[in-house]
Amino acid sequence: MDKYFKSSIVLFFAISFFVFGWLSHTAYKPIHRIKAPSVLDLIKERNILNVALLNSPSTYYIGPDGAKGFEYDLLDAYSKALGVDLNITVVNTTKEALELSKNPNIHITSASLAKTKIKEKNFNFGPSYFEAQQQVICYRGMLWQGHFPKSVEDLAGLKIVVGEDTSYSETIESLREDGFDINATYTSEYSTEELLAKVATNEIDCTIADSNIYALNQRYFPKIALAFSVSNREQLAWVLAPDSKELKDDMYSWLNGFNQSGEMARLKDHYYSFALFFDYYNTKTFYDRIKTRLPKYKEFFQEYGEKYNIPCSVLAAQSYQESHWNPKAKSYTGVRGLMMLTQPTAKIVGVKNRLDPEQSIEGGAKHLSELLKRVPKEVEGEDRLKFALAAYNVGLGHILDAQILAEIMGLNKNVWNDLKKVLPLLAQKKYYKTLKHGYARGSEPVKYVDSIYDYKDILQKSSYELPLDKDEKDKI
Secondary structure (H helix, E strand, C coil), X not given: CHHHHHHHHHHHXXXXXXXXXXXXXXXXXXXXXXXCCCHHHHHHHXXXXXXXXXXXXXXXXXXXXXXXXXXXXXXXXXXXXXXXXXXXXXXXXXXXXXXXXXXXXXXXXXXXXXXXXXXXXXXXXXXEEEEEEEEEEEECXXXXXXXXXXXXXXXXXXXXXXXXXXXXXXXXXXXXXXXXXXXXXXXXCCCHHHHHHHHHCCCCCEEEEEHHHXXXXXXXXXXXXXXXXXXXXXXXXXXXXXXXXXXXXHHHHHHHHHHHCCHHHHHHHHHHCCCCCCCCXXXXXXXXXXXXXXXXXXXXXXXXXXXXXXXXXHHHHHHHHHHCCCCCCECCCCCECCCCECHHHXXXXXXXXXXXXXXXXXXXXXXXHHHHHHCCCCCCCHHHXXXXXXXXXXXXXXXXXXXXXXXXXXXXXXXXXXXXXXXXXXXXXXXXXXXXXXXXXXXXXXXXXXXXXXXXXXXXXXXXXXXXXXXXXXXX
């Protein structure tokens, strides 16, 4: 009996120790379990948000005052909300963007990407930030030729090119599966903007672009026209790194606040509100305004042209090109006043009120004067002023890029007539991808300078001309 009792006691203690050990282990393990840091944790820990950004006017580009673009501004605002630095890797096509999104070091890929069913199977999309619709965009001249398409059936026989691996190519394939005869090819060589330029020159009949991209480009390519919409409204969103639930949740929360604060509406208005577009080429209106508007500001153009050693007729012509001599003018990019100064530029040149005519004219003259000083010394004579005016429009960095390109092409990089031949090439991927400042609407500074000199000639020939300085040549 004693032997049995002793054995029972030993067994009891053994079981007790086992139960105590098991309970202790289960209680201890959750407390000390190590959780792997999330993508969001790593972003904050390393103080950097790595983003792949498409180099295009709807997404990201370098403007006269630095980085611009709707999606860039949105990402910049988000990085600031996180309290981290924004690190950008530039891509030139949607295909490049999607390939780079597979890189584990890229947290966000931004390329005006639509959340299509096909792409959602293969990529981790974040919250939607914009709504757009795919549109067929065609050469306007076909309206007069009688074969401008009005429906998908009318696309048969037309030369259509769209970007490879885009929502547009998915749409074409879907339409072909439905039995439509569409002569479309896909390209990874050209961006959507470049294809719109090809439509404008009638190199191709049509392409497909999102409504927001068409809205941004129609003023630059007057020979393109909307044929019809070819999709329902689609949600644009960023592609996020895999397994980034915390990042996605945080982004949803931030975007909700960004919308409710009115900042999203302000940003959309900044890039997509075109109510105050100017007609740069209406000569009749210009003659009328020489009589009605110029007299109010003439003495300021004379005074500050003299002070900053710039021909006053050029200063006046530039002001008309910028604002049509409307002191309250405001462009879609937020520049304001007679000389359409940005807020950063106004601060640099000491302008406190951009809507004050005298301050604006002096600020514009001073800014142009500073650009003249920064034009490479090898550029001589009247060309110096044209280089500076072009830099006022597109930024000096792009002018320097164009000089590099001109030299590569065997042209004289220090002569305006040669530089204006290569500036438009800055909108073509095969050229800008090798240049420091990337994409630019290089045709715009060419039009800008040409228009200013046209206005200058009219001013000098009109009965309301500005009195010219004694020696115009000394003012360059």
